[in-house]
Amino acid sequence: MVDVLEPMIDAPIAGQSLTAELGNRPWQQPPQYTTVEEALQYYVPRLTNPEMLDDLFNVMETGIPLTTLANAIQSSGVMEGKHSLDVGILILPVLMETMAYLAEESDIEYVAGTNKKIGSDKPSKAAIARAIAMVKKEQGESLEEPEEEMQTEIELEEPSGGLMSRRNTDGI
Numbered sequence: 001m002v003d004v005l006e007p008m009i010d011a012p013i014a015g016q017s018l019t020a021e022l023g024n025r026p027w028q029q030p031p032q033y034t035t036v037e038e039a040l041q042y043y044v045p046r047l048t049n050p051e052m053l054d055d056l057f058n059v060m061e062t063g064i065p066l067t068t069l070a071n072a073i074q075s076s077g078v079m080e081g082k083h084s085l086d087v088g089i090l091i092l093p094v095l096m097e098t099m100a101y102l103a104e105e106s107d108i109e110y111v112a113g114t115n116k117k118i119g120s121d122k123p124s125k126a127a128i129a130r131a132i133a134m135v136k137k138e139q140g141e142s143l144e145e146p147e148e149e150m151q152t153e154i155e156l157e158e159p160s161g162g163l164m165s166r167r168n169t170d171g172i
Contacts, residue, residue: 031084036090067092
């Protein structure tokens with residue numbers, strides 16, 4: 001039985017991550033690919049590699065969203081020093097589109113992981129409402145003003161006499 005009172009010996013020492021020499025980590029060096037195009041030239045052939053496709057399709061069929069897969073791929077590229085975090089964020093949509101295309105071509109069911117379907121061109125209801133409001137404003141029509149809400153008074157509760165509460169000067 002493990003004694004709860006014994007200290008954890010396997011735990012890292014506080015500040016241990018700061019003991020490595022500056023510049024020894026791959027992400028502390030200049031990235032290998034500095035543009036989005038270079039990074040995509042690195043990733044797309046790897047995604048279309050038949051050995052990689054089998055594994056990728058197996059993962060897609062388990063229901064893991066494409067957003068999670070693309071984020072994991074780009075995060076590992078940042079940690080390996082392949083590209084910067086900025087480039088990784090910019091290539092995320094392209095990685096997702098590429099994986100979705102490959103899955104659709106192979107009749108593999110996948111979860112996009114976004115609220116809307118990838119490639120959907122239909123604007124949201126909020127965007128339509130904003131556009132209508134802008135058009136009405138430009139045309140000079142007055143928009144319906146929202147009704148003023150009645151303000152209600154908030155009743156203050158008598159403070160409780162808990163352990164950490166202030167003492168009442170009235171002696172109560």
